[in-house]
Amino acid sequence: MNVDPSNALMRDAEAASAEGIPPKMVARSVNVHYGATHALKDVSLDIQGYEVTALIGPSGCGKSTVLRCFNRMNEMFENTQTSGQVTIDGMDIYARDIDVVALRARVGMVFQRPNPFPKSIFDNIAYGPRIHGLAETKEDLEQIVEASLQRAGLWDEVKDRLKQSGTALSDGQQQRLCIARAIAVQPEVILMDEPCSALDPIATGKIEELIEELRTGFTIVIVTHSMQQAARVSQRTAFISRGELGEYGPTVEMFTKPRHERTKDYIMGRYG
Amino acid sequence: MTFAQTVSTKRKLSSRNRADTAFKMLGRGALLLAFCSLLALAIAIFSRTLPALTHHQITLDVAFEPDAFDYQTSAPSGTDASYRLIYANYGQIVGRSLEKAFPEIVDPAEKRALRRLVSPTARMQLRDRVLANPSWIGTKQRVALYVSKGAENILDANEETVDPQLTLWLTQLQDRRALSTTFKSTLFTRGDSREPESAGLLAALVGSLLTIAVSVAISFPVGLLSAVYLEQFATRSRLTDIIEVNINNLAAVPSILFGLLGLAVFINVFHMPRSSPLVGGLTLSLMMLPTIIIASRAALSAVPNALKAGALAVGASPVQAIFHHVVPQAMPGIITGTLLAIAQALGETAPLLLLGMVAFIVDLPSEFTDAATALPVQIYMWAESPETAFSNNAAAAVVVLLCLLLALNSLAMILRSRFQKRI
Amino acid sequence: MTPSHLLSLGVIISACFFLFARFRIRAATLQEQAPSTSLPRFYGWYAAVLAFVPIFLGVCIWVFASTTIVEILLVNRLDSLFASLPEGGRDRFLAEMYSFLDGQPLRTPSPDIAAAANMLIGLRTPVVTTIIALSTVGALSLGFLALRFIEPRFNAHAHIDRTVVFLLLLCSILAIIATLGIILSLLFETVRCFEFVSICQLFSTDWLPRAGNQTALDGDAGKYGVLALFSGTFLISFVAISIALPIGLLVAVYLSQYASHSTRRISKPMLELLAGIPTVVYGFFAIVLVGPFLQRIGGFLGLDVAPQSAMAAGAVMAIMIIPYVSSLCDDALSAVPSALRNGSLALGSTTAETVLNVLLPAALPGISSAVLLAVSRTIGETMIVLMAAGLAANLTLNPLASVTTVTVQIVQSVTGDVEFDSVKTLSAFMLGMLLFVTTLMMNVFAFSLRRRGISHGEV
Numbered sequence A: 001m002n003v004d005p006s007n008a009l010m011r012d013a014e015a016a017s018a019e020g021i022p023p024k025m026v027a028r029s030v031n032v033h034y035g036a037t038h039a040l041k042d043v044s045l046d047i048q049g050y051e052v053t054a055l056i057g058p059s060g061c062g063k064s065t066v067l068r069c070f071n072r073m074n075e076m077f078e079n080t081q082t083s084g085q086v087t088i089d090g091m092d093i094y095a096r097d098i099d100v101v102a103l104r105a106r107v108g109m110v111f112q113r114p115n116p117f118p119k120s121i122f123d124n125i126a127y128g129p130r131i132h133g134l135a136e137t138k139e140d141l142e143q144i145v146e147a148s149l150q151r152a153g154l155w156d157e158v159k160d161r162l163k164q165s166g167t168a169l170s171d172g173q174q175q176r177l178c179i180a181r182a183i184a185v186q187p188e189v190i191l192m193d194e195p196c197s198a199l200d201p202i203a204t205g206k207i208e209e210l211i212e213e214l215r216t217g218f219t220i221v222i223v224t225h226s227m228q229q230a231a232r233v234s235q236r237t238a239f240i241s242r243g244e245l246g247e248y249g250p251t252v253e254m255f256t257k258p259r260h261e262r263t264k265d266y267i268m269g270r271y272g
Numbered sequence B: 001m002t003f004a005q006t007v008s009t010k011r012k013l014s015s016r017n018r019a020d021t022a023f024k025m026l027g028r029g030a031l032l033l034a035f036c037s038l039l040a041l042a043i044a045i046f047s048r049t050l051p052a053l054t055h056h057q058i059t060l061d062v063a064f065e066p067d068a069f070d071y072q073t074s075a076p077s078g079t080d081a082s083y084r085l086i087y088a089n090y091g092q093i094v095g096r097s098l099e100k101a102f103p104e105i106v107d108p109a110e111k112r113a114l115r116r117l118v119s120p121t122a123r124m125q126l127r128d129r130v131l132a133n134p135s136w137i138g139t140k141q142r143v144a145l146y147v148s149k150g151a152e153n154i155l156d157a158n159e160e161t162v163d164p165q166l167t168l169w170l171t172q173l174q175d176r177r178a179l180s181t182t183f184k185s186t187l188f189t190r191g192d193s194r195e196p197e198s199a200g201l202l203a204a205l206v207g208s209l210l211t212i213a214v215s216v217a218i219s220f221p222v223g224l225l226s227a228v229y230l231e232q233f234a235t236r237s238r239l240t241d242i243i244e245v246n247i248n249n250l251a252a253v254p255s256i257l258f259g260l261l262g263l264a265v266f267i268n269v270f271h272m273p274r275s276s277p278l279v280g281g282l283t284l285s286l287m288m289l290p291t292i293i294i295a296s297r298a299a300l301s302a303v304p305n306a307l308k309a310g311a312l313a314v315g316a317s318p319v320q321a322i323f324h325h326v327v328p329q330a331m332p333g334i335i336t337g338t339l340l341a342i343a344q345a346l347g348e349t350a351p352l353l354l355l356g357m358v359a360f361i362v363d364l365p366s367e368f369t370d371a372a373t374a375l376p377v378q379i380y381m382w383a384e385s386p387e388t389a390f391s392n393n394a395a396a397a398v399v400v401l402l403c404l405l406l407a408l409n410s411l412a413m414i415l416r417s418r419f420q421k422r423i
Numbered sequence C: 001m002t003p004s005h006l007l008s009l010g011v012i013i014s015a016c017f018f019l020f021a022r023f024r025i026r027a028a029t030l031q032e033q034a035p036s037t038s039l040p041r042f043y044g045w046y047a048a049v050l051a052f053v054p055i056f057l058g059v060c061i062w063v064f065a066s067t068t069i070v071e072i073l074l075v076n077r078l079d080s081l082f083a084s085l086p087e088g089g090r091d092r093f094l095a096e097m098y099s100f101l102d103g104q105p106l107r108t109p110s111p112d113i114a115a116a117a118n119m120l121i122g123l124r125t126p127v128v129t130t131i132i133a134l135s136t137v138g139a140l141s142l143g144f145l146a147l148r149f150i151e152p153r154f155n156a157h158a159h160i161d162r163t164v165v166f167l168l169l170l171c172s173i174l175a176i177i178a179t180l181g182i183i184l185s186l187l188f189e190t191v192r193c194f195e196f197v198s199i200c201q202l203f204s205t206d207w208l209p210r211a212g213n214q215t216a217l218d219g220d221a222g223k224y225g226v227l228a229l230f231s232g233t234f235l236i237s238f239v240a241i242s243i244a245l246p247i248g249l250l251v252a253v254y255l256s257q258y259a260s261h262s263t264r265r266i267s268k269p270m271l272e273l274l275a276g277i278p279t280v281v282y283g284f285f286a287i288v289l290v291g292p293f294l295q296r297i298g299g300f301l302g303l304d305v306a307p308q309s310a311m312a313a314g315a316v317m318a319i320m321i322i323p324y325v326s327s328l329c330d331d332a333l334s335a336v337p338s339a340l341r342n343g344s345l346a347l348g349s350t351t352a353e354t355v356l357n358v359l360l361p362a363a364l365p366g367i368s369s370a371v372l373l374a375v376s377r378t379i380g381e382t383m384i385v386l387m388a389a390g391l392a393a394n395l396t397l398n399p400l401a402s403v404t405t406v407t408v409q410i411v412q413s414v415t416g417d418v419e420f421d422s423v424k425t426l427s428a429f430m431l432g433m434l435l436f437v438t439t440l441m442m443n444v445f446a447f448s449l450r451r452r453g454i455s456h457g458e459v
């Protein structure tokens, strides 16, 4: 890794990986253009394994774009151009011979609005394992579905109605279904784009507990608009403003003594 | 002054309101006129359907005298007993029964003229009855026989030249309550015929179904797949612009030109069999294509993007995401569009005329390469006939066609509302 | 063996390769101890698709081109015979031979024709056998080639995906081919038509096409003046529009401005019903009711009405396009910004005044476009005029007279015995070309008008 030591942000990142464990995912000088819009400017970010990293920042600053860089979902949109380097375990995910399908099996994603497939709860979870051939037999598949739902804390609520449509659940349940769906493919990283913004406080609480729980098995990157949520669930926080990485460090430090004026203003609610 | 002004304004206001009401009435009248024409159309068709669906019958006392069955003196060797029944002189039996029904007629010429009351098929009717009940030989039975075409015309009050003698006899029979009507099933069980009373629309119906089968087999997959391409994969380019403009223009091309295309390409260049459902179906499929593509694109673009994103996020390839999730979700809309396209193609006549499907088809077509005709073309052929009975058949065929179209449209409507409820 | 048998053979071969390939990749992953890039079934599909391509091409060639190939071979063999025939004799010879083969000979075949027909039948078998053999060999070799490619690092899934997208692209190109086919077939035959008919001849009023054999006899190709045909077409179209436009417009205004919700809910489907009725039914309606009715009224008024008059055809066509016109006018009216309407109503105008002074002027481009589209519809309409208008070309402006139209003459020229070398048949394509150009121009103009109307409305 070629790191320019004079860059202050880089030093933040270095400091973050204090214990010397190599980061799970690394973004270096990433630029994203949507047509004429320059959405991300030279963003570099390390995501530490088995931690929750929160991305905060004002609306439209590019948080979702950063998130989508990690599983190449930006390519869904027409006229998107991405430059720079993003690696997972040191492997460049934008290299030519990379299979996006395999990448997305390693880096799962949960969206702002719950988007279960209009199929049964079982099929929602089973879809990923099926297309990746993770289950040899039907029993295997059932086991994966049960384990994923257990892990997402939804099993007890839906175990009697697995044949029912996934869209018939409540919003909070739907979002946990989407998390279970992401877990079912056994990814290494889970990206969450404002997973609680469509939910009420109780459902939000459940998801936050779930995230805390999931940290033991997965690396999580979460975009959130709620400072409290970032403070509650994350170990590290990155503040993004106007397509640039404003500040990045351990969450505790960020919320107690932010280094930059802009970060401080945003956290105090004076800017956004 | 102010008072006068008010009065004049008031007067003006009321006249303006009257003008408004008149305008409204004009609009209502226009709407009513449109409905009246629909009503006139319905009356013109339904009033002619009933005669086409019924047969008049004369009930006669028929004596099955044994001598009529010994008419053929020697049966060819190797034939069984039914030979005697099949080749009996049923004409004589019919004639004698009619003479008995009108004992007052003595003139031999008039006696012979009596036979004009019943249809030539009456002999076959009698034969079938006797074959079913051989014990009737030597007995007397009351049997209902079909009336002749001339008698049918008089009874249906068709505008044909009328035979006064027949009219007289028919009124006499009517007074004796010897006339009745039955449902004419031949219309639904036979192919075309030179005689209106034995002409049926089944061959045309089968021809239509074969044609539609070919056209759906081609236009549905091709239309669906190209809609998927244009809606989901194509990045805007020169090529997609050309395709897009093309599809819109194709939808507005007069249908007869598709017939010329089929004639020049499928028949002249590829030498495919003329008059066949294969060629007709290929040609109609080109006509259905734009309708299906436009409807499918609308249905596909209505599917929320989040669904595709969800599938991509668990590692589905774009092709998988679209065919596993987006297309099934859009399917009701796509099928609705296809049903409407089928309805359009089912009523299409002009291109089929050019492709030679305007043939006299008696036997049911069984293969895609057989000579065939289609229901609307059959309507056209019957409607052009100067005989009123054929025109009535055409009306009945119109009713069948409209029923099919109504069924297709209702199916489309049901699907659409189901789909809307689900979202 | 028929094409469907070959297709089934292809399916069987592909299924075998599917199983082979899946087996092979499983074995390879076990052997190399490395997981494969894609699931085994994608390797199966890869081999199966590759093996199916030659068979599919073979079936297409068999269905579409085998007759042509056989004919080319036959023509090659009979080169010397054809050299002795007069110009155009070859086509006639072939046509006669085909009708002999169909079992409907035009006249008793000469021995040459019978011999050629036998030779043709003899050629069919080797051609079909070659197609079957080539496609089967192709399928087997491509299948085995695919098997050689298969190894764990080979990304079969990506290849399959690319193939699918390519297939999708092919399907959408088919839509272009359809249009291109129409244009090319019309153009090609039109050019051939002009070998016999001079362009100046078009601008006369006599339309008397002659069938092929007659042409050969006396060299008279007939008369091909299209003026009377177009005058008849536009006369009927004019009658139809002058009835349908006021009614359709009034219906649109009434339904959008005055009618209650329930009236609208009933009327719209009724109008759709009217729009969904096939044109042959309207033609029937014209024959049994409208034609005789108009004639009777004419007799009552002392007017001379032809049994098949432009009036009857136009009136029935008007009924057919009323729903079309009213829905287009409805679109045009609703494209007018509601602020304009509300503003006028707020000034104290009655609804009628608002419609006449504000809505209609603002919707004028949309309404003109509706008229153009409707005219283009009536010009291309075939069945109603075929059944309700006449056959004889007649240059007149009298709607009560019998006229004929372009579409009627197209049908007349190509029904019955079609010989592709006769001027009469070719003239149908020439008329088709004129019809295509006329309607296309109207549609393009109408769409540009509508676009202008909408952008104007949004300002």
Ligand SMILES: Nc1ncnc2c1ncn2[C@@H]1O[C@H](COP(=O)(O)OP(=O)(O)OP(=O)(O)O)[C@@H](O)[C@H]1O
Pocket: A034, A035, A037, A039, A058, A059, A060, A061, A062, A063, A064, A065, A066, A077
């Ligand atoms: N598909 C797209 N096409 C064009 N521009 C886009 C697209 N997606 C995002 N943008 C632009 O890129 C910039 C960053 O967008 P992004 O969605 O990443 O913001 P965000 O931080 O997630 O905002 P929010 O908090 O509102 O979700 C915005 O200016 C947006 O307008």
Ligand SMILES: [Mg+2]
Pocket: A063, A064, A065, A193
């Ligand atoms: Mg966002």
